[in-house]
Amino acid sequence: MRRPESLGTGxxxxxEAKWPASGAADAAKHLIGEGITVEITPRLQEAIDEExxxxxxxxxxxxxxxxxxxxxxxxxxxxxxxxxxxxxxxHDGHTTIAVGTYLHPVGKSVYLHGEDHLRQVADTFDSPAxxxxxxxxxxxxxxxxxxxx
Numbered sequence: 001m002r003r004p005e006s007l008g009t010g011x012x013x014x015x016e017a018k019w020p021a022s023g024a025a026d027a028a029k030h031l032i033g034e035g036i037t038v039e040i041t042p043r044l045q046e047a048i049d050e051e052x053x054x055x056x057x058x059x060x061x062x063x064x065x066x067x068x069x070x071x072x073x074x075x076x077x078x079x080x081x082x083x084x085x086x087x088x089x090x091h092d093g094h095t096t097i098a099v100g101t102y103l104h105p106v107g108k109s110v111y112l113h114g115e116d117h118l119r120q121v122a123d124t125f126d127s128p129a130x131x132x133x134x135x136x137x138x139x140x141x142x143x144x145x146x147x148x149x
Contacts, residue, residue, distance in 0.1 A: 024048050058118060074119050077112065081147070086110070088147035089132055092139045095148040099135040101128045111135060 028038045080086035088100040101109040109131035111123040125131040136143055
């Protein structure tokens with residue numbers, strides 16, 4: 001199997017210029033790096049280039065690439081919680097606000113705001129104690145231990 005040196009189909013050099021800086025291009029670079037030949041069909045290229053909007057997206061000022069960036073950050077937070085890398089200490093009694101700590105060696109504590117596809121790191125702290133104290137000052141009445149149900 002021939003290892004391509006650049007993005008593209010390997011058979012259509014003109015297609016190489018059409019690859020946008022996107023998740024598809026990033027995925028292709030990783031696959032090529034592993035020695036896998038990558039081909040983009042015309043139908044897939046159309047889907048990549050297609051403009052789309054997210055109906056009722058709560059941040060309408062975001063561009064398509066910004067929506068993807070926000071979604072990627074949210075997915076990372078979700079994955080970090082799911083894989084036990086981000087320990088949630090407390091939440092607000094609902095699912096919108098929480099405080100937790102990353103368990104890796106330089107583990108920062110984070111104040112999370114939003115839910116599901118809109119969860120963001122709203123603030124960071126050097127210690128879990130600082131994070132919990134700030135969280136308690138703002139949400140003492142609603143504060144519940146552990147992650148939201």
